[in-house]
Amino acid sequence: MRAILTYHSIDESGSPISVSREAFRAHVRWLASGSVKVLPLADLVAAGDDADAVAITFDDGFQNFADEAAAQLREAGLPSTVFVVPEHVGGENDWGGHHVPGIPVLPLMSWATLGAMAAQGVSLGAHTRRHRDLTQVRGASLEDEVAGCVERMAAELGPRPTSFAYPYGAVDDSAATVVRDVFAHACTTELRALRSDDDRARLPRLDMFYFREPGQLEAWGSAAFRGRLWLRAQGRRVKRLVQGRAA
Numbered sequence: 001m002r003a004i005l006t007y008h009s010i011d012e013s014g015s016p017i018s019v020s021r022e023a024f025r026a027h028v029r030w031l032a033s034g035s036v037k038v039l040p041l042a043d044l045v046a047a048g049d050d051a052d053a054v055a056i057t058f059d060d061g062f063q064n065f066a067d068e069a070a071a072q073l074r075e076a077g078l079p080s081t082v083f084v085v086p087e088h089v090g091g092e093n094d095w096g097g098h099h100v101p102g103i104p105v106l107p108l109m110s111w112a113t114l115g116a117m118a119a120q121g122v123s124l125g126a127h128t129r130r131h132r133d134l135t136q137v138r139g140a141s142l143e144d145e146v147a148g149c150v151e152r153m154a155a156e157l158g159p160r161p162t163s164f165a166y167p168y169g170a171v172d173d174s175a176a177t178v179v180r181d182v183f184a185h186a187c188t189t190e191l192r193a194l195r196s197d198d199d200r201a202r203l204p205r206l207d208m209f210y211f212r213e214p215g216q217l218e219a220w221g222s223a224a225f226r227g228r229l230w231l232r233a234q235g236r237r238v239k240r241l242v243q244g245r246a247a
């Protein structure tokens with residue numbers, strides 16, 4: 001089995017974007033144990049279906065990645081990718097000034113911190129310029145959120161990001177077409193393992209919020225783990241239907 005793991009924030013709020021320090025420490029211990037291979041994102045996508053491996057990703061670029069996660073990952077020799085929102089770098093995750101109930105507003109890494117992370121081997125990917133839902137923007141705005149994000153990151157950091165994550169996991173054909181032209185790989189929030197025939201512009205991921213309890217990630221590959229994946233995917237599908245969003 002191959003899967004891309006998603007984290008956002010390492011904090012104690014218990015919110016849907018949060019995994020606690022203790023849960024994260026347990027995940028790193030298990031990921032470093034050799035029970036599963038941990039690969040850079042591009043290598044995971046290129047690996048065959050018989051590979052047993054994961055890639056680690058963090059959305060939004062929270063400061064707590066630098067404070068809580070980076071040293072542990074580095075010491076354990078685990079590669080990771082952080083998806084950055086250039087127009088909010090050094091600010092907070094108050095995308096568009098909207099406060100979402102239940103989601104903590106937290107500081108995001110500065111350009112200097114992101115540069116230091118990259119120097120330590122962390123891969124930096126793109127997450128749109130302003131954390132926009134790409135199904136809600138068209139034409140020049142869509143281009144600016146995607147290609148403009150690359151330009152801004154290249155201007156600030158040097159390298160051009162080659163991977164991307166859709167804010168809110170929101171993607172439609174127009175967004176995927178623009179993203180496919182610019183990036184080698186793009187991640188959604190569709191909750192399942194990778195398949196060899198996956199569209200490289202619509203890669204599924206496993207949100208670690210759903211695997212934060214002790215033993216859940218460690219059950220990787222078991223029938224119980226696959227059953228849990230299936231159940232979670234059904235639950236999310238129902239939720240999206242209830243909320244009137246396309247699945």
Ligand SMILES: [Zn+2]
Nearest residue numbers: 059060167168
């Ligand atoms: Zn995000």
